[in-house]
Amino acid sequence: MITMKKIISTYHNKKRRILWLIFLICFLYITGTLISICTYSRMDETCRSDVVIVLGAATYPNDVSPVYRERLNHGIDLYRQGYVEKMIVTGGTAEGNQHSDAYTAMQYVISRGIPKEDVLMEETSSITQENLENAKELMDQNDYRQALIVSDPLHMKRAMLLAEDAGIQAFSSPTPTTMYHSLKTKIPFAARELFYYIGYQWYRIFR
Structure with a gap:
């Protein structure tokens, strides 16, 4: 027989798993975006332009x-x-x-x-x-x-x-x-760019 206590416990376990999944998705998204910002920083497309x-x-x-x-x-x-x-x-x-x-x-x-x-x-x-x-x-x-x-x-x-x-x-x-050029200056600048880049991506979705 399923007791109310067991139902509540199952509910809380599912809730924890969902929260961990959301956290993992957010972590991977933020980390991936930061990596892409750093990778793109080395891309040089300089060519003849107006x-x-x-x-x-x-x-x-x-x-x-x-x-x-x-x-x-x-x-x-x-x-x-x-x-x-x-x-x-x-x-x-x-x-x-x-x-x-x-x-x-x-x-x-x-x-x-x-x-x-x-x-x-x-x-x-x-x-x-x-x-x-x-x-x-x-x-x-x-x-x-x-x-x-x-x-x-x-x-x-x-x-x-x-x-x-x-x-x-x-x-x-x-x-x-x-x-x-130093870690002391790079880290805050990269963090700021990460914040604004993600913010702008969300702005593009809802504008």
Whole structure:
């Protein structure tokens, strides 16, 4: 005879198994996503394109941050090596700054020998998604079809997904050098990218 106690015990055992299964699925999903972000960071698709889009990072009142400098330097190298003839620098105006991040970035690349007429500014964004959506508008206005996307390696997987959703025919060109080179800096950056990448995937499902 099945007693109420046995029924309750069976119910709790099934509940525990289901919870463990959910935990395992979540663990495998998160781990797999993190591995894919790290693997993608080494993917370099650099090829001849119409323009390079340098994704924004912080700037100071009169200079770019070390993170943005690495990205801009790579964009400059791509221009000098003949991969592109135009650059799009991105970023709006942060609180406390007189100029936009894009304006400060433009001044930096001009000081490194890039002609002003070959630099376009996207000055209204505050996040990567806006960087790329606004850059796509600039591309359409100038009849550019292909773009190299430049950012830090661990940022590239999410950036390329956002570029695809923005309608950009994009190719990954991660910076060969980065400020996120030690475990102390890599781990927080990778964790942040994991959080935002998973969040954006869920956003795509329900938008």
